[in-house]
Ligand SMILES: Nc1ncnc2c1ncn2[C@@H]1O[C@H](COP(=O)(O)OP(=O)(O)OP(=O)(O)O)[C@@H](O)[C@H]1O
């Protein structure tokens with residue numbers, strides 16, 4: 341079976357406009373979803389599901405968020421960690437408020453709590469996005485870096501956010517939806533997966549709509565975009581809002597589902613950078629790229645820790661850490677200079693080649 | 702909007718006594734002219750005469766320090782470019798200003814942005830309202846693609862296209878807005894003869910078939926004399942001639958300016 345468009349004539353613009361216009365892609369995605377929803381929870385061990393797959397999915401969601409802002413709308417941000425923190429702490433505050441108001445039974449539904457936490461993050465994102473009308477590139481990066489430090493500082497400093505817990509670390513409430521508690525790693529993974537799949541689809545839809553075209557237009561040439569009718573401030577702030585919403589939800593999931601605790605340290609500047617690297621390595625301006633980048637960055641350390649010993653090459657733990665830094669460094673420079681569209685573009689080029697293989701003419 | 706209907710031949714846009722300076726540089730000084738509905742109006746003049754600046758004033762990108770612009774019977778205060786776009790003014794640029802990372806199709810689709818209404822939520826859900834709207838506009842854009850004969854490069858990222866085709870795509874993006882007034886800044890610059898002929902044909906067809914009023918800047922005198930109804934001549938920011946092509950061609954000031962300007 342060849343990977344081909346030929347013979348699959350599209351009789352309408354509707355078909356041409358589909359997310360996956362090629363049959364083989366649709367089959368591929370269907371298999372991927374089957375494996376993700378059924379195969380992994382059934383057959384994979386708790387460690388793989390809980391310690392690898394769940395964090396990978398949540399970080400991919402944050403990377404989708406940052407990619408909307410940086411890859412699609414062209415606004416650089418180093419505040420991803422902070423926006424995740426806003427999501428995590430908002431979810432926590434919302435949960436405690438609703439318990440205080442109505443007792444444990446009358447709490448705000450968990451899903452609503454997480455979504456509302458995203459909305460709070462979106463509002464904060466818009467606030468820190470306002471300078472983007474005036475400043476670009478490097479200076480905007482510095483402004484978002486300021487947001488990162490300011491929010492982290494605020495969360496540590498103001499006791500109200502942690503309900504005055506002396507250690508600053510607080511336990512997240514149990515994951516209960518409609519009376520059912522998501523308890524095992526597999527259940528928590530499925531909970532996360534559902535969120536991530538739905539939101540990734542929403543992101544994909546947004547970026548192929550006129551809203552996404554507005555973001556790309558502002559990214560590629562802001563003056564021309566304004567002259568054909570896009571309002572620069574509104575377009576940029578929408579990108580900040582949507583991006584921060586995604587990061588906020590990711591933050592809430594990270595705290596409630598993955599860690600089970602809410603703490604500012606989980607959302608420091610390192611988090612911001614690692615998500616930026618996911619976007620760069622995976623591919624700017626690609627939703628798929630966010631997943632590839634997240635997979636790469638989560639899997640590489642595991643790979644380095646396990647594979648060399650397997651082939652009898654014993655490198656120390658510190659060597660692994662050095663190697664990790666070196667590989668990331670080289671890859672980031674490579675992708676920034678040679679292929680800004682990252683691994684996702686290499687994948688597309690591969691597919692284009694495949695489309696004509698084995699008869700290139 | 703204007704109280705009265707504007708019929709072909711009426712003044713669509715009137716520029717009165719506008720002046721524009723950048724510090725000590727006077728880009729436009731005391732120029733008045735008008736554009737009538739349905740005509741092809743050309744602006745010519747040597748390099749640095751202020752032609753592009755004039756278009757920038759008309760679509761709200763520059764704000765003249767002096768003078769007034771009346772569009773569709775309404776005097777305009779300083780407006781933002783997107784407001785001008787919303788009132789039916791579209792344009793192309795002297796240096797192609799396409800969105801390099803997007804395909805031909807997407808670039809032209811951006812021209813429809815002011816007509817697309819689906820919000821964040823419906824766009825995220827896609828299925829239903831947003832999809833219907835997208836397809837409706839896609840159909841319109843496909844007609845433009847057919848009209849400009851660029852079917853083959855529909856999905857190509859515009860950064861990979863040769864210059865002549867990029868100019869054509871840019872025209873398509875402007876047309877997608879269904880403008881009432883179309884401003885073209887040197888649409889044929891850097892093209893070979895054949896490409897120029899195609900572009901002339903497109904401009905005349907747009908003017909004929911859709912009744913779009915066109916104001917264009919062009920250096921190629923042959924083209925200007927051929928396709929325009931009236932021509933205005935700028936030199937050093939001032940107006941030195943205005944009228945039908947024949948009048949302008951024989952205007953002594955114009956001849957002097959062009960000979961002096963090294964053309
Ligand atoms: N943004 C700006 N800042 C400073 N000076 C400007 C600016 N825009 C235009 N000018 C100046 O105004 C004058 C007129 O420029 P304009 O671009 O309108 O000329 P033009 O007639 O379009 O010339 P060309 O045929 O070379 O395109 C020039 O002297 C130019 O340097």
Ligand SMILES: [Mg+2]
Nearest residue numbers: 752753754795
């Ligand atoms: Mg010019």
